[in-house]
Amino acid sequence: MSETPAYPVGLRLAGRRVVVLGGGTVTQRRLPALLAAGADITLISPSVTPSVEAMATSGELTWERRRFRDGDLADAWYALIATDDPAANAAASAEAEAHRVWAVRSDDADAATAWTPATGRSEGVTVAVLTGQDPRRSAAVRDAIVEGLRDGSLSAPHRRARTGGVALVGGGPGDPDLITVRGRRLLADADVVVADRLGPRDLLDELPPHVEVIDAAKIPYGRAMAQEAINAALIEHARAGRSVVRLKGGDPFVFGRGMEEAEQLAAAGVPVTVVPGISSAVSVPAAVGIPVTHRGVAHEFTVASGHVAPDDPSSLVDWEALGRLRGTLVLLMAVERIGAIAATLVRHGRAPDTPVAVVQEGTTAAERRVDATLETVGETVAEQGVRPPAVIVIGDVVALGSRTPR
Numbered sequence: 001m002s003e004t005p006a007y008p009v010g011l012r013l014a015g016r017r018v019v020v021l022g023g024g025t026v027t028q029r030r031l032p033a034l035l036a037a038g039a040d041i042t043l044i045s046p047s048v049t050p051s052v053e054a055m056a057t058s059g060e061l062t063w064e065r066r067r068f069r070d071g072d073l074a075d076a077w078y079a080l081i082a083t084d085d086p087a088a089n090a091a092a093s094a095e096a097e098a099h100r101v102w103a104v105r106s107d108d109a110d111a112a113t114a115w116t117p118a119t120g121r122s123e124g125v126t127v128a129v130l131t132g133q134d135p136r137r138s139a140a141v142r143d144a145i146v147e148g149l150r151d152g153s154l155s156a157p158h159r160r161a162r163t164g165g166v167a168l169v170g171g172g173p174g175d176p177d178l179i180t181v182r183g184r185r186l187l188a189d190a191d192v193v194v195a196d197r198l199g200p201r202d203l204l205d206e207l208p209p210h211v212e213v214i215d216a217a218k219i220p221y222g223r224a225m226a227q228e229a230i231n232a233a234l235i236e237h238a239r240a241g242r243s244v245v246r247l248k249g250g251d252p253f254v255f256g257r258g259m260e261e262a263e264q265l266a267a268a269g270v271p272v273t274v275v276p277g278i279s280s281a282v283s284v285p286a287a288v289g290i291p292v293t294h295r296g297v298a299h300e301f302t303v304a305s306g307h308v309a310p311d312d313p314s315s316l317v318d319w320e321a322l323g324r325l326r327g328t329l330v331l332l333m334a335v336e337r338i339g340a341i342a343a344t345l346v347r348h349g350r351a352p353d354t355p356v357a358v359v360q361e362g363t364t365a366a367e368r369r370v371d372a373t374l375e376t377v378g379e380t381v382a383e384q385g386v387r388p389p390a391v392i393v394i395g396d397v398v399a400l401g402s403r404t405p406r
């Protein structure tokens, strides 16, 4: 192969005829990008993979169930030649050359007139990498760039489109790797971060020094006042044109007051973006090997807050109904009242020997699991000094978790 580099170009294929020869795995891998570009694809092949067939069935492309024949490429703008027959590939290449159709060859890069770069996308940026005949290196460079753009470690200041708004970002249960890609990117772009006590606090250490971090847990008021002070801080910074991230534990809309904050911001005319997060309700049990559902064991899981006692008139939870359920019950904010809650569940029908796991500070270095039954959990939690934050899982799935190697 010549050392002459390829000339990079972005083809605008929307509505233009692209001919694909062959329906195997190479084609299957290339088709999504061609479809995303809006190409008018005719695929010619006697057989195709099930995934390619599904694309044809759904009308995303036209499949002609036959071999290549002369003239197939005559009016194409671009061709992907990827049959398992080298002679057919060579004939198609020759035809592409004669008609000046740029063509990629899966079997012979030297004979091709075009090469497919390793591509990736992040926030509206397409990254395309060509390294001659070293596709692994292309993919590795592409991965490094896309990953860097996603997690903010690759600085690209002009990509910043969002200013003056607030992103309510679900940070996941605590492990910094369990925030979403979008959440991490917004964090990397932020001027101000207002963070809760729960969530991926390690990520705050990575923020550049100019980023102002406000610790919501340290706002010195009572609960209601603290929430007002948080809202006021979010609105003030956003109005000053700063990009603000409200970093919350788990998912912002699961016992996270996310909607209250979103409403306050909207009322103040501040644009709000909500970025879902991985809730502790599911991820903390998973971290200790407990699936909240399991075939033949639990066909439902219910998440409830235990922040008020079952006999408290302000409780909105129907504990009687939960006592009758057979599936998994996941309790948040329930450590202090678990004795009363467990007794209520037993009173309403749950077996006293139902397994219970209490998982404190799940997914963090301090993670701790304490096992009990509904009958013993109140005492066990007190004896073992279990403290919030903890997720309490009740149901037969708990026993599955304890027998699964981690």
Ligand SMILES: C[S@@+](CC[C@H](N)C(=O)[O-])C[C@H]1O[C@@H](n2cnc3c(N)ncnc32)[C@H](O)[C@@H]1O
Residues within 6 Å of the ligand: 173, 174, 198, 199, 249, 250, 251, 252, 253, 254, 255, 256, 278, 279, 280, 281, 284, 331, 332, 333, 334, 359, 360, 361, 362, 363, 364, 388, 389, 390, 391
């Ligand atoms: C105010 S709620 C917020 C829930 C959060 N929005 C979510 O989706 O996970 C706080 C409760 O979540 C649970 N929690 C959050 N993170 C946890 C973790 N890493 N380990 C154990 N429990 C956690 C605890 O029950 C804690 O009391």
